[in-house]
Amino acid sequence: MTSSLLLASLASSVLFLYCLFHLSRKRRRVPLPPGPKGLPLIGNLWDIPTEYPWITYARWATIYGDVLYLDTPGNPTVVLNSAQAAADLFERRSRNYSDRPDFTMVQLSGWGDFLTFMRYSNRWRKHRRMFHEYFQLRAVPAYYPVQMEATLTLLHQLHEYPDAFSHHVRHHAGSIIMKTIYGYHVDPNGDQFVGLVDRAMESLRISGNVGTFLVDYIPSLKYLPRWFPGTKFMNLADAWRQDVEDMKKGPFKYALDSLASGVTSPSFVSENLTKMKNIGVPEKATHLEVIQNTAAVAFAGCRPLCPTVSAVLSAILAFLLYPEVQAKAQAELDAVVGPLRLPNFDDRPQLPYIEAILLEALRWNPVVPLGAAHRSVKEDVYRGYYIPAGATVIGNVWAILHDEKDYPNPLVFDPDRFMPGNGKELQPEPTAAFGFGRRICPGRHLALNTAWIAIASMASTLSFTKAVDSEGSIVEPSNTYTDGFLSFPVPFKCKITVRSTQAKALIDSKQE
Numbered sequence: 474m475t476s477s478l479l480l481a482s483l484a485s486s487v488l489f490l491y492c493l494f495h496l497s498r499k500r501r502r503v504p505l506p507p508g509p510k511g512l513p514l515i516g517n518l519w520d521i522p523t524e525y526p527w528i529t530y531a532r533w534a535t536i537y538g539d540v541l542y543l544d545t546p547g548n549p550t551v552v553l554n555s556a557q558a559a560a561d562l563f564e565r566r567s568r569n570y571s572d573r574p575d576f577t578m579v580q581l582s583g584w585g586d587f588l589t590f591m592r593y594s595n596r597w598r599k600h601r602r603m604f605h606e607y608f609q610l611r612a613v614p615a616y617y618p619v620q621m622e623a624t625l626t627l628l629h630q631l632h633e634y635p636d637a638f639s640h641h642v643r644h645h646a647g648s649i650i651m652k653t654i655y656g657y658h659v660d661p662n663g664d665q666f667v668g669l670v671d672r673a674m675e676s677l678r679i680s681g682n683v684g685t686f687l688v689d690y691i692p693s694l695k696y697l698p699r700w701f702p703g704t705k706f707m708n709l710a711d712a713w714r715q716d717v718e719d720m721k722k723g724p725f726k727y728a729l730d731s732l733a734s735g736v737t738s739p740s741f742v743s744e745n746l747t748k749m750k751n752i753g754v755p756e757k758a759t760h761l762e763v764i765q766n767t768a769a770v771a772f773a774g775c776r777p778l779c780p781t782v783s784a785v786l787s788a789i790l791a792f793l794l795y796p797e798v799q800a801k802a803q804a805e806l807d808a809v810v811g812p813l814r815l816p817n818f819d820d821r822p823q824l825p826y827i828e829a830i831l832l833e834a835l836r837w838n839p840v841v842p843l844g845a846a847h848r849s850v851k852e853d854v855y856r857g858y859y860i861p862a863g864a865t866v867i868g869n870v871w872a873i874l875h876d877e878k879d880y881p882n883p884l885v886f887d888p889d890r891f892m893p894g895n896g897k898e899l900q901p902e903p904t905a906a907f908g909f910g911r912r913i914c915p916g917r918h919l920a921l922n923t924a925w926i927a928i929a930s931m932a933s934t935l936s937f938t939k940a941v942d943s944e945g946s947i948v949e950p951s952n953t954y955t956d957g958f959l960s961f962p963v964p965f966k967c968k969i970t971v972r973s974t975q976a977k978a979l980i981d982s983k984q985e
Contacts, residue, residue, distance in 0.1 A: 503859040506542035506551060509533065516544030521684045524956050527842040530554060531872035540858060548574070548690050549864045550683075551849075554872040556879065556905065562855060563847060563868060563909035571911040572848040574865045578686040581695060581710035582676050583717030588770040588915075589845050603767045604915045607741050613918045616653050617818050620923055623648045624930045625815070626661055628980045631935060635969035639786060642927070643667070646781040649923055654771045655728045656740035666724050670772060673720040674779070674959065676713035681958025683846045683865055721769040728768075742768050771916060780906065780917070783840035783961055784924040785931075788830055790962050791837070791886040792937040793950050798888060802826055802932040803972070812975040816929040818922070827929045829888035831921065834928075836903035837886050838954045840961065842871035844908055873905045934976035940966035 511517040521543065522529035530552045533541055539555035553559045562570045572593040579590050588604060591597045606612070627645040631638055647667045648659035659667060680686065686706050688694040697704050731737035732746055745764045749757055792799040805826045810816050821828070844867065852862040860866070875883035879901050880890060890900040907914040914920070931937075940948040950965035971977045 503854055503857065505544075506540045506858040506860075507537040508542040508544070509537075511544045514546070516546055518545055518690065521545065523685075525842075526682065527869050527871035530843075530867075530869050531875065534869075534872060540856065542858075545684065545690050545865075547692075548683075549861050551860055551864050551866045552869055553867065554869045555876060556873045556901065558855075559868045559873060559905065559909050562853075562866065563912075566853070567910040569850050569853055570847045570866055572850050573912075574683055574846050574848045575692065576681075576683060576846075577688045577692045577695065578680045578706065578710065579677070581688075581707070581714065582680055583714035583721075584677060584680075586721075586766045586769075588767065593850075593911075599763050600767050600770070601915060603745065603763060604770065607744075608771070608916045608919050610918045613922055614818070616649070616919060616922070619652045620649055620926050621815075621817065623652070624926050625980075625982070627927060628815075628930055628934055630661055631931065631969055632971055632977070632980050636966075638789065638967065638969060639964065642785045642789075643671070643782050645785070645927060646923060649919075650772055651724065652738075652740070653919070654741045654768050655724045656731060656738040656743055657724060657727055666720075666727075669716070669720040669723055673713070673716040676709075676716060678955070678957040678959040680713070681841075681845070682843055683867075685958075720772070721765065724772060725765045725768060741771065779840045779959055780835065780914070780920045781923045781927075783838070783959075784831060784834040784920075785927045786962050787834040787837055788924075788928045789931075789937055789967065790950060790952065790965060791830070791834065792932075793939050793965075793967055794952060795886050796938070798830065798886065799932060799937060801888075802830055802928075803936075806929065806933040810933055812973055815979055816926070816933050818926065820929070821925065824929060825892060826888060827925065827932070829891040830928055830932075831925050832891045832903055833886055833888045834924070835906040836874045836880065838960060838962070839870045839874055839903070839906040840959055841906075841908075842869075842960050843958070844868045844870045844905070845912065847909075847912065868905070868909050870905045874903050934972055934980055936970050936972055938968045938970070940968050 509517055509520050511520065530541070531554055533552075534554035539553065540558050541552050541554070543550040543552065553562065573590055575592075576585070576590050579585065584590050588597065588600045591600065623645055626648070627641055630641040630644070634641070641661075644659065644661055644664070644667060647664075647670065648661070651657040651659050651666060657666065683689050687703075688706055694704075695707065697707075699707060725742065728737065728740065728742040729746070732743050737743045742764060749760055749764075805824055806816065809823045810820055816824070816827075847866040847868070849860050849862055849864045849866055853860040874880065877883055891902070893899060904913075907917040907920075939950065942948055948966050950967065951963055953963045954960045955963055971980065
């Protein structure tokens with residue numbers, strides 16, 4: 474009996490929302506953006522792609538245009554598939570489009586306090602302001618020594634244990650973040666905190682795109698009893714929330730204990746905790762929460778850790794699939810840096826091709842292909858189309874960075890598209906990979922620097938070639954990327970060799 478009442482209540486709620494929306498639609502004359510035709514009551518609910526949605530939305534753009542509409546009950550969705558549309562709304566009308574939807578499953582999983590998913594509010598501004606102070610462009614040179622040290626460790630690990638290169642790349646990014654944020658030295662052979670973030674990020678990869686779970690469209694489902702059919706998502710959310718809480722609190726407790734014992738090294742957390750001495754007692758609890766949350770955003774929160782890992786793994790994959798790219802990069806490094814030292818950040822202006830490889834790695838397969846969804850605060854009209862208040866507005870990053878008008882042959886890894894020469898017009902830099910408008914990733918400068926020094930140092934000292942199996946046959950790597958909110962290259966194999974005796978000596982200097 475209870476089940477029947479709950480189903481009836483749920484159906485009535487959906488029907489009410491559907492009727493209310495369509496009554497309001499009849500009262501206005503401005504049409505909605507075009508999109509696939511839905512069904513009565515449920516609209517386009519069953520049309521939402523469950524796998525690689527960014528590719529489906531990009532294909533629909535060829536049918537309906539670069540601004541398309543999906544009629545999803547209680548949560549209308551607008552998808553922007555062009556750089557122009559994203560700039561017009563997210564940047565030029567940022568006052569109306571800087572909010573986030575509620576991300577019900579993300580909230581249930583414990584990610585709601587992370588800057589990326591936080592609603593646009595004074596609370597968000599406090600977190601953003603603290604993050605920006607330490608990771609703005611003029612602040613990041615202070616982190617060069619940490620990045621250089623971690624990159625030398627990366628080279629040593631890649632040389633000694635090449636089969637685990639993916640692990641080493643993740644460790645490289647994580648060690649820089651942990652040292653910068655918490656003053657913590659990561660164990661390169663396996664670390665508890667890096668393991669925490671890996672487990673937590675898996676939940677974000679699955680749940681981060683709005684609509685992956687039905688509860689995103691019908692939030693009242695979260696109130697169903699646990700025994701009710703279809704509530705498995707709540708058990709998932711409970712387990713994921715514990716992982717997120719452990720990831721957020723574990724490293725922060727380490728930083729607190731280190732500061733209390735007087736053995737801490739300078740870090741984002743230690744400096745902000747020290748500043749708290751000048752804050753009144755009533756504000757301390759709130760400020761402490763802001764520090765903990767902001768630190769966790771940098772540690773995980775998909776920014777800036779994930780773009781770094783994705784860009785470096787994409788560059789390695791590109792070296793295998795496009796060996797001429799690796800050869801050109803190594804020639805530039807040999808000419809500018811030479812064999813007797815490692816690249817450093819002072820070399821960056823003289824290494825435009827390495828910069829182009831980094832930009833192309835970000836564009837080729839962006840780590841957050843659909844970006845983080847925005848929300849319209851008030852109703853709006855764009856290009857003669859009506860956008861409802863409270864609509865989820867998605868910037869299809871993958872479609873934007875694979876638009877053939879801006880990037881000819883977009884599926885090809887071609888750093889030359891960002892290289893000047895012969896009076897050609899440069900293709901747009903892939904800034905969409907870091908988000909849009911006021912919600913653009915505040916850690917992008919640290920992420921870009923970390924990825925750049927890794928790519929430059931790897932190409933300078935190591936060569937990456939296709940793996941060979943036990944029978945001597947070449948193992949062709951796949952250019953496929955994983956599905957979900959976060960997208961990385963599917964696991965692939967490669968052979969890593971040191972380029973010269975001088976390069977080996979530079980790598981071995983890590984042991985000295």
